Amino acid sequence: MSIQLETSGGVSVLTIDRAPVNSLDLSMRIRLLEALAAALSDASVEAIVLWGGSRVFSAGADIEEFAAGPRGPTCTEPTLPTVVAALDAATKPIVAAIAGPCLGGGLEIAMACHARLCASTARFGLPEVKLGLLPGAGGTQRLPRLVGVETALRLIVSGDVIDARRAVEIGLAELASGDLRDAAIRHARALSGKPLARTSDLNARLPDGVSAAAEYFAAQRAGLRPALPAPRACIDAVELALSHPVAEGSRLEFELFGKLIETPESKALRYAFFADRSAGRLPALPPGVTPRAIHRVGIVGTGTMGSGIAIACLDAGLATTLTDATPAALAAGRGRIETHYASATKKGRVSADVAAERLQRLQTADSYDGLAGCDLVIEAVYEDLEVKRTVFRELDRVLEPGALLASNTSTLDLDAIAAATARPADVVGLHFFSPANVMRLLEVVRGRETSAVSLATALAFGKTIGKVSVVARVCDGFIGNRMFEEYLRQAYALVDLGVLPWRVDNVLERWGMAMGPFAVMDLAGNDIGWAIRKRRAIAHPERPYSTFPDKICELKRFGRKSGAGFYTYDDAGRRSEDAAITKLATEHAQAIGAIRSDVSDDEIVERCVSALVNEGLRLLEEGIAERASDLDVVYRHGYGFPAHRGGPLFFADTLGLHHVLESMRNFHAGYQGWAWEPAPRLIYAARRGTCLTDIETRRVP
Ligand code: 3H9
Numbered sequence: 001m002s003i004q005l006e007t008s009g010g011v012s013v014l015t016i017d018r019a020p021v022n023s024l025d026l027s028m029r030i031r032l033l034e035a036l037a038a039a040l041s042d043a044s045v046e047a048i049v050l051w052g053g054s055r056v057f058s059a060g061a062d063i064e065e066f067a068a069g070p071r072g073p074t075c076t077e078p079t080l081p082t083v084v085a086a087l088d089a090a091t092k093p094i095v096a097a098i099a100g101p102c103l104g105g106g107l108e109i110a111m112a113c114h115a116r117l118c119a120s121t122a123r124f125g126l127p128e129v130k131l132g133l134l135p136g137a138g139g140t141q142r143l144p145r146l147v148g149v150e151t152a153l154r155l156i157v158s159g160d161v162i163d164a165r166r167a168v169e170i171g172l173a174e175l176a177s178g179d180l181r182d183a184a185i186r187h188a189r190a191l192s193g194k195p196l197a198r199t200s201d202l203n204a205r206l207p208d209g210v211s212a213a214a215e216y217f218a219a220q221r222a223g224l225r226p227a228l229p230a231p232r233a234c235i236d237a238v239e240l241a242l243s244h245p246v247a248e249g250s251r252l253e254f255e256l257f258g259k260l261i262e263t264p265e266s267k268a269l270r271y272a273f274f275a276d277r278s279a280g281r282l283p284a285l286p287p288g289v290t291p292r293a294i295h296r297v298g299i300v301g302t303g304t305m306g307s308g309i310a311i312a313c314l315d316a317g318l319a320t321t322l323t324d325a326t327p328a329a330l331a332a333g334r335g336r337i338e339t340h341y342a343s344a345t346k347k348g349r350v351s352a353d354v355a356a357e358r359l360q361r362l363q364t365a366d367s368y369d370g371l372a373g374c375d376l377v378i379e380a381v382y383e384d385l386e387v388k389r390t391v392f393r394e395l396d397r398v399l400e401p402g403a404l405l406a407s408n409t410s411t412l413d414l415d416a417i418a419a420a421t422a423r424p425a426d427v428v429g430l431h432f433f434s435p436a437n438v439m440r441l442l443e444v445v446r447g448r449e450t451s452a453v454s455l456a457t458a459l460a461f462g463k464t465i466g467k468v469s470v471v472a473r474v475c476d477g478f479i480g481n482r483m484f485e486e487y488l489r490q491a492y493a494l495v496d497l498g499v500l501p502w503r504v505d506n507v508l509e510r511w512g513m514a515m516g517p518f519a520v521m522d523l524a525g526n527d528i529g530w531a532i533r534k535r536r537a538i539a540h541p542e543r544p545y546s547t548f549p550d551k552i553c554e555l556k557r558f559g560r561k562s563g564a565g566f567y568t569y570d571d572a573g574r575r576s577e578d579a580a581i582t583k584l585a586t587e588h589a590q591a592i593g594a595i596r597s598d599v600s601d602d603e604i605v606e607r608c609v610s611a612l613v614n615e616g617l618r619l620l621e622e623g624i625a626e627r628a629s630d631l632d633v634v635y636r637h638g639y640g641f642p643a644h645r646g647g648p649l650f651f652a653d654t655l656g657l658h659h660v661l662e663s664m665r666n667f668h669a670g671y672q673g674w675a676w677e678p679a680p681r682l683i684y685a686a687r688r689g690t691c692l693t694d695i696e697t698r699r700v701p
Contacts, residue, residue, distance in 0.1 A: 002017050002018075002031060003015065003016060003017065003028065003031040003032050003034075003035040004017060004035075005035045005038060005039060007039070007042065007044065007045055009185075009189070010044065010045060010046040010047065010189060010192065011045070011046065011047050011048070011049060011185045011188050011189055012039035012042070012045045012047075012048045012049070013048075013049045013051055013181070013185065014032070014035050014036065014039065014048060014049065014050050014051065015051050015052070015053065016028065016032070016050070016051070016052045016053075016057075016058055017053065020056075021056050021058070021059035021101065022052045022053070022056050022057065022058040022059065022106070023058065023059050023060060023061065023062040023063070024058060024060065024061055024062060024080060024083070024105050024106070024109075025061075025062035025064075025065055025073065026065065026073040026076055026078075028062075029078045029079070029080060029082075029083050030078060032083055033078050033082075033083055033086055036048070036086055036087065036090065039092070040090060040091060040092060045092065046092060046189065046192035046193070047092055047093045047094070047095070047188035047189055047191055047192045048090070048092055048093070048094040048095070048188060049094070049095050049096075049097050049181070049184045049185055049188050050087075050094055050095070050096045050097065050109065050110070050113055051096075051097040051181055051184065052097075052098070052099070052100070052102075052106070053099070053100075054099045054100070054119075054121075054180070054181075055099065055100045056099070056100040056101050057096070057097075057098040057099060057100060057101065057102035057106050057110065057122070058101075058102060058103070058105065058106030058109065059101055059103050059104065059106055060103050060104025060105035060106045060107070060108070060128075061074065061080055061104060061105040061136075061137070063131065063270060063273060063274075066131075066133075066261050066266075066270060067270070069261055069262055070258040070261055070262065074261065075258060079137075079254070080105045080108065080109075080136065080137035081136065081137045081138060081250055081251075081254050083109060083137070084108055084109055084112040084137045084138045084250070085112075085138075085247070085250070087109060087112040087113055088112040088138075088198060088199070088200050088246070090114075090196075091196075092192070093114045093115070093188055093191035093192060093194070093196055094113040094114050094115075094188070095113060095114065095115045095116070095117055095184045095187050095188040095191065096109070096110035096113040096115070096116045096117070096184075097117050097118075097176070097180050097181055097183075097184035098110060098116060098117065098118040098119070098122045098124075098173060098180075099118070099119040099121050099122055099180055100119075100121050100122065100123065101122075101123050101161075102118075102122055102123065102124050102125075103123070103124070103125050103126070103127055103161065104125075104126060104127060104128055104135065104139070105135075105136075105137050107124055107125065107126055107135075107139065107143075108126075108135060108137040108138050108139045108142070109137070110173075111138070111139070111142040111143065111146060111172075111199050112138065112142065112199065112200075114191060114196050114197050114198065115174070115187060115188075115191065115197065116172065116173040116174065117173065117174055117175075117176045117180065117183055117184045117187055118164050118167060118168075118173040118174070118175060118176060118180070119164065119175075119176060119180040120164050120165075120175065121164070122163070122164040122167065122173065123161050123162070123163055123164070124161065124162050124163075124164075124167045124172060124173070125155065125159065125160060125161035125162060126139045126143065126155060126156050126159065127159040127160075127161065128156075128159065128230075128234075129156065129157060129158070129159040129230045129231055129234055130159040130269060130273075131230075131266060131269045131270050131273060132228070132229070132230045132260060132263055132265040132266025132267070132268070132269040132270070132644060133230055133257060133260045133261065133266055134156070134230060134233045134234045134237055134253065134256055134257055134260060135156060135234075135237075135253070135257075136253060136254050136256075136257030136258075137250070137254070138246060138249075138250040138253065139156065139253075140152075140156060140234060140237035140238045140240070140241060140249070140253050141200075141204075141237075141240070141241045141244075141246045141249040141250050141253060142199045142200070142246065143155065143156065143172075143238075144204035144205070144238055144241045144242075145199050145200070145202035145203065145204050145205075145241065145246075146171060146172055146199055146202065147170045147171055147172055148204075148205040148206075148207065149204055149205060149206050149207060149216075149238060149241070149242070150206075150207040151170050152204075152238060153220060153234075153235065153238050156234045156238060157220075157224075157231050157234050157235065199246070200245070200246035200247070204238075204241040204242050206242070213239065213242055217235055217236075217238075217239045220235045221235050226512065228265055228644055229260060229263050229265060230260055230263075230265065230266065233256045233259075233260055236256065237249070237252070237253045237256055240252055240253065264654060265644040267646075267654075268643070268644050268645050268646035268650055268651075268654070269643055269644055269646075271629075271632075271646045271647075271650055271693065272632070272633075272636060272643050272646055272647065272650075274629075275629035275630075275632055275633050275646075275647070275650075275693075276468050276633055276637075278627065278629060279468055279469060279470045279471075279629070279630050279633040280444070280459045280462060280463070280468065280469035280470060280471065281459075282455070282456075282459075282471060282626065283626075283696065285452050285455070285456060286452055289452045289453055289456050290453075290456065291453070291456040291457040291459070291460035291461075292375065292402060292404070292453065292457045293375065294318065294375040294376050294404070294457065294460070294461050294464065295318065295319060295375055296318065296319040296320070296321065296373060296374045296375055296376075297313045297318050297319070297320050297321070297374060297375070297376045297377070297378065297461075298320075298321045298322075298323065298365075298371035298374035298376070298377035298378070299313075299320065299321070299322050299323070299377070299378050299380060300323055300324070300368075300371075300377060300378070300379045300380065300381055300391055300395070301324060301379060301380040301381035301382075301408075302322050302323075302324045302329055302330055302332065302333020302334070302336070302380075303329075303333070303380065304336070304434060304435070305380045305408060305432060305434060305436055306322070306324075306333060306378075306380035306381075306408075307333050307336040307337050307340070308432065308434060308435045308436030308437045308438075309378055309380060309408070309432055309436045309437075310322055310333070310337055310362065311337055311340055311341075311436070311437035312432075312436055312437040312465045312466075312467075313465060314337070314358040314359070314361055314362060315358065315437065315465070315466075316464050316465040316466065317361075318361070318464070318465075319361045319363070320361060320362050320363070321362075321363045321364070321365050321370060321371055321374060322334065322362070322363070322364050322365070323364065323365040323366070323367065323368065323370060323371060325381075327366060330364050330366065333364075334362070334364055337359070337362060338359065340437075341355040341358060341359055342355075368394040368395065368397070368398045369398055371395070371398055371399065372398045372399065372400070373400070374399065374403060375403055375404065376403065376404040376405075376406060376457075376461060377395050377399060377403065377404075377405055377406065378406045378407075378408055378430055379391045379392065379395070379405075379406065379407045379408060380408040380432075383409060383410065383411060383412065384412075385412050385413070385416060385417070388407060388409060388412060388417050388420075389416070389417055389419075389420035390420075392405060392407070392417055392418070392420040392421050392427070393420050393421065395421070396420070396421035396422055396423060401423075402426070403426065404426055404428065404454055404457050404458060404461075405418075405421060405423070405426050405427045405428075406427070406428050406429065406430040406458065407427070407428075407429050407430070407445075408429075408430055408431060408432055409429060409431070410431055410477070410478070410481060411476055411477060411481070411532075413474060413476075414427065414428075414429045414445050414447040414474045415447050415448045415449070415474055418447045418448075418449055418450075424447060424448075424449035424450070425449050425450060425451040425454060426451070426454050427447055427449070427450060427454070428444060428445060428446065428447065428450050428454050428455065428458045429443065429444065429445025429446075429447070429472075429474075429478070430442060430443075430444060430445070430458060430461075430462075431443035431444075431445060431472075431478055431480075433480075433637075433638045439637065439638065440466070440467055440468050440637045441467065441468055441470065441480070441633070441634060441637035441638035442462045442465075442467035442468065442469045442470070443469075443470055443471075443472050443478050443479060443480060443634070443638075444458045444459060444462060444469045444470065444471050444472070445471075445472050445473070445474060445478055446471055446472070446473055446474075447474055448474065455471070459471070468633055468637050470625075470626075470630045470633050470634050471625075471626050471630070472619075472624055472625060473622075473623060473624045473625075474624075475619075475622070475624050478624070479616075479619055479624060479625050479630070479631060479634045480634045480635070480638045480639060482615060482619060482624075483611075483612045483615045483616055483619070483631065483634070483635070483648075484612075484639060485532075485615075486611040486612065486614065486615040486675070487517060487608050487609075487611050487612050488517055488521070488529070489545060489546075489611065489675060490607040490608050490611040490675070491504050491516075491517035491518065491608060492545060492546035492548055492549055493546055493607070493671065493672050493675075494599065494604060494607065495546060495548045495585050495588065495589065496546045496548065496588070496589055496592050496594055496671065496672070497589065497594055497595060497596045497599055497671060498586075498589040498594075498595035498596060498597070498599070499599050499604065500577075500581075500582060500585055500586075501516075501518040501566045501567075501581065501585065502516075502518070502566075502567070502577050503604070504516055504517065504518060504604055504608075505517065505518050505519050507601045507604045507605060508604065508605065508608060510601075511605050511642070512641075512642025512644065512645055513640055513641065513642065514640025514641075514642075515640055517608070518565075518566040518567070519566075519567065519575060520640075521549070521559060521565065521566065522559035522560050522565035522566055522567055522569075522575070523559060523560055524559070525558055525559050525561060526549060526552055526553050526557065526558045526559045526565050526566075527553060527558045527559075529549060530549065530550060530553040533545050533549070533550065542674075543674070543675070544672075547588075548584075548585065548588050551584060551588060552565060552566060552581070552584075560573065564578070566578075566581055567581075594671045596671075606660075606663050607667065609648050609651060609652070610652070610660055610663060610664055610667075611675070612631075612635065612648035613648050613649055613651075613652045613660065613682070613692070614664065614676070614678065614679050614682065616628070616631040616648060616649060617649075617679035617680075617681040617682055617692070617695075618679050619631065620681060620695055621679065621680065621681060626696065627695065627696040628649050628692050628693045628694065628695040628696070629647070629649070629650075629693050631647065631648065631649055632646060632647020632648060632649050632650050632693070633647065635647050635648055646693075649692040649693050650692075650693050652682075652692055653691045653692050653693055657682065657685050657686035657691075657692065658686050660682065660686070661678055661682055661683065661686045664676050664678045664682070665678065681695065
């Protein structure tokens, strides 16, 4: 970890070298300032290049430092704004040479340089808002000066990352020809002796046709959904850039940053950032386990799920072969994928050339033999154990030794599927969420016999296709669906207590869930839940469900696919409340006789979220999940849990475990209280004053 300073031919190259992503913690900031001062005071140096190496320029401030809040190292001198100000004030030209990610504070230091040269691998962004923050080292002051207020606002409020081509288009950087470092040295030398192009000397530009800045910014604020503190502060700070010199605007911006760092939203989002990165990392993989390479993926079953998985593989640059039981099904699957790329091209999401290249990597095979040579085959056929076992017997027959055999089952026993092969060590579950090419969550299911290499290969594959992978052991429903079942149980129980379905949905959606449970079931298909409840009634008669959703199914209201479910739907797919369901729900609750008129919005949230927490803790106790934060990752990426609340377990920690436990005990004493036996880990953590999110099971493979 260092800043290297190399001088030759009148140009000093300052190399930021802090693995893995050149984040700028306090010690790096001190070294950077020292190196800058050395280069500026050296009479033989005419110009400077700031370089982060060929892989990454800088991922910005060290996010771990934020945990200590505004009194911690983030706000200890030299702060990042101090470093940025020193670059801006330099008396010799400084060229930022940018390859790979140049994000957050990384972009802020680059914007304080006098020129930015980039390689085609460069990616630029101010993603602070995704951490519940705003760029705090002049980003909101310099970006509008370089690219205009409109483009700057779009980038800062979304936190989106753009590629080198787009950065050049908007005037943020220039593309280097040839070797980037050499080009930057030449460029720096050429700037020597010329007037310095300081970003701070520029004026921020309002969009063409806008003259009333205050109204323009008010409209931006009014458009925020949801209205969280960070995006609002981003807009406030960009507005400052119009009326304040950079130094003063940056001072005010840093003040806002110091406030945001302490908001619950920022704490939750920072927790989520690190939780995503620890998910899929197994503490107990034996040393020396390296994943096998995956070049060609086979997919068996080309329905919606199989096609979505194929698109995810094609998007990630993998060769992909599809097969299905009949030529018609295979042709339909290929057709779905072609339609996807045609629509993506039309919407400008990919260029026609890129779409054509991806489709070129798609092959179809009319029998299992066509999958020979695949490094990984994912089965995505009908959810029936015998059907899947037949598929796996065929895969066992045709695949080379060492190939990975994966099932996309969401409910079946992976060990029973693996037992159909002579190589259960090579079998894993890869549980995708629909649409598989969009949803980021991948549950990687580790069977009883799954080898460490197979698991490592599955996790590496997940990373290749851009998923956040979470490891689960075998159980019915794995992590996500097992937790979801308890959440649904409480949503239905609320109807028993006299709460209408749309009140439950509206309360949870206002709280931040992407979709309420009744709307989710209408989307997923109420018949699917009905079939599961029938199975459960036989296996666990002591755990009864509300009969309300069965009554909906008896009316053949299976959800969107049948035109109605808990809601009715218009042609555009918009849901509306239905008087028939109000009547049905009211009569249902009256018949049970447990109606309560005092169910508050808070209780609706607490019942549903605490149900997730309690079942999640059981999954940890059973060793199905590796660590508590994995449960939160599953819920955020697979079930629309609001990122700014961290996840169910993080939320419970912020509520206070004594409070959560007390509510559970109250629920335990009430209607259908059997479902509310608090998990021993909750009682333990509440008693010890520890956090749920610290729990790791750390099982040895
Ligand atoms: C900021 O800059 C504030 C300023 O405006 C103002 C300050 C006053 N800090 O994602 P990966 C770790 S806020 C600390 O798996 P990839 C990460 O945890 C910052 N650690 O790799 C992981 O560690 P581990 C604004 C960081 O190749 C390892 O690096 N910047 C940071 O898939 C590899 O990460 C951002 O929000 C960091 N800034 O993606 C950018 N960044 O191995 C955040 C990463 O122990 N970073 N780590 O799990 C990213 O978007 C991605 O990490 C990046 C690499 C694209 C850079």
